[in-house]
Amino acid sequence: MVGTTLGDVRRLPREVAIVVGLISGSQFVNHMYLVLLPPILTILSDEFEVSLALLGIALGVQALTNTVFQLPFGYLADHYDRTIALAVSSFLGAIGVLVVAISPSFGWLVVGQAIIGIGVAGHHPAHYPLLTDATPDSIRGRAFSVYNFGGMLGFAAPPVIITAIITFPDLTWRHAIGTVGIVGIVYAVVVTAVFARSLGREITGPNVTDTDQADGILDRVRAELRSLVADSEILIVAVLALVAATANWALSSYTVVFLTETYEIPLEQANLTLTGLFLTGSVGVLASGSLTDRFSPAPVMLVSFVGLTVLVGVIASSLAPAIVAIGLFLAVGAVRSLEGPARDTLTERLSGDGTVGKSFAVVTIGIMLGSTIAPPVFGYLIDQFGVQAAFFAVGAVAAIATAVTVMIALRIDAISDLEPIPLD
Structure with a gap:
């Protein structure tokens, strides 16, 4: 199944392969910034003399600025140019x-976390259109x-990169993170140059007409708000994204803390486990x-969330041996x-003409709100009640x-009608 997916992409026309390949690479870099x-966290807590809850706030600030700038970047991508949106966000991140x-x-x-959040905000509104x-x-x-x-590999990379670099004498976490920043600058130059030279306006250009752009700023704001309220299906998907992201970011943020505190696993091994989590x-x-x-998307999403609930519940019990x-x-x-991918496909199929960037921006706002909430809230729970109680809350x-x-699958007619598209 995995081989079939990669094979299908390799057989695509050159222009399509460039988009899929470089956008996946951009997502790799983008996701490195997020983790x-x-x-x-334990090193930063000692160096800056702050609690996990305060460090959770630092993580949440990144997600908050990411949330605030989703719709502006979505508007830029839908109404002007996706390459410009991607370039600005890539360099800022x-x-x-x-x-x-x-x-x-x-x-x-x-x-720094706030600036990263602003940069990361432009990726989804540019990537998905x-x-x-x-x-x-x-x-x-x-x-x-x-x-x-590509995004999952991006999540997996920082624990390995940081662990490898800080093991060298005289090198610290600052050298490791600086290395990631330099890689990001180089990739921003590459992806911007290639897209500017290789892609036509039918791919990078706006999804709206000149008439749509001629309205005044207040008229456009009112129109965007009206269309947002009208897209009830997209709003429900955004709510789901918020809840899912809260669980997922709690896991991503505190897996290392759970393993080091509950099982006294060394930091290097705990970081490798975090990398393994992203690789799987x-x-x-x-x-x-x-x-x-x-x-169809809904059954795949349901299997995912049922499995996540059960597995996190077992982990939180701490009954299993460390290796298990x-x-x-x-x-x-x-x-x-x-x-x-199921949620992405669902969002794309529910989006109206000229609203793909905005729809993904709205859903990403849900993701980012969850990312904003999870680190400080679960950091506080760990400080006050212990890491085991916090993981029961994740479950x-x-x-x-x-x-x-389940509500989406049963109550939204537009979603229940989304049959799979026949395969070539």
Whole structure:
């Protein structure tokens, strides 16, 4: 199934392959930025003399600025140019990473996180319209899965990179994060130059007419708000994304803390487990693309959330030996990742003409709100009640995501009518 997905993408026309490949690479870089701090939370806590709850706020600030700038970047992508939106966000994200690397205090660390959030905000509103316009309907789910595969590898990379670099004498977490920032700057130059030279306006250009752009600013704001309220299906998917992201970001942020505190596993091994969680997730997203194209999105999402609820509940009990717990975290990575390509396909099919960028921006707002909530809330729970209680809370949130998915499958007619598109 995974091999079929990658093979289908390799056989695409050159222009389509460029979009899928470089956008997946952009998602790899983008996702590296999102998990720079979780592998070193205990180190940062000691160096800046702050609690996990405060570090959770730093993580949440990144997600908050990401949320605030989703719709502006969505408007830029839908009404003007996707390459410009992608370039601005790519350079800002890399600059934010470099600010984090040189931050002399906790306050500057938060500033760097805020800049990263602004940069990251532009990726989804630019990525998804590019993928949608460049790929045929029959393989779009698999294109989304390759894209999510790049993102999962991006999540997996920082724990390995940071662990490897800080093991060298005289090198610290600052050198590791600075390396990621430099890679980001280089990739921003490459993807902007290639897209500017290789892609036509039918892919990079706006999805709206000149008449739509001629309205005044207030008229456009009112129109955007009216269309947002009218898209009730997209809003419900955004709510689901919020709940799911709360569970997922709690896991991503505090897996290392759980393993080091509950099982006293060394930091290096705990970081490798976090990497493994994302690597199994990369396999899950590739499998999800084929499953979503063959079936409909809702059943794939339901399987993902039921599995996540059960596995996190078992992990939180702390009854399993350490080696089994590590295996359960790896299973969580695969199961929770089934949801991503299915949700992306669902969002794309529910989007009206000229609203793909905005629709994905709205759903991403849900994701980012969950990402904003999870680190400080679960950091506080760990500080006050212990990491085991916090993980039971993660399981409860995953159960809520399961219930929302059932509601989507049963109550939204537009979604229940989304039959799989016949495969070529």
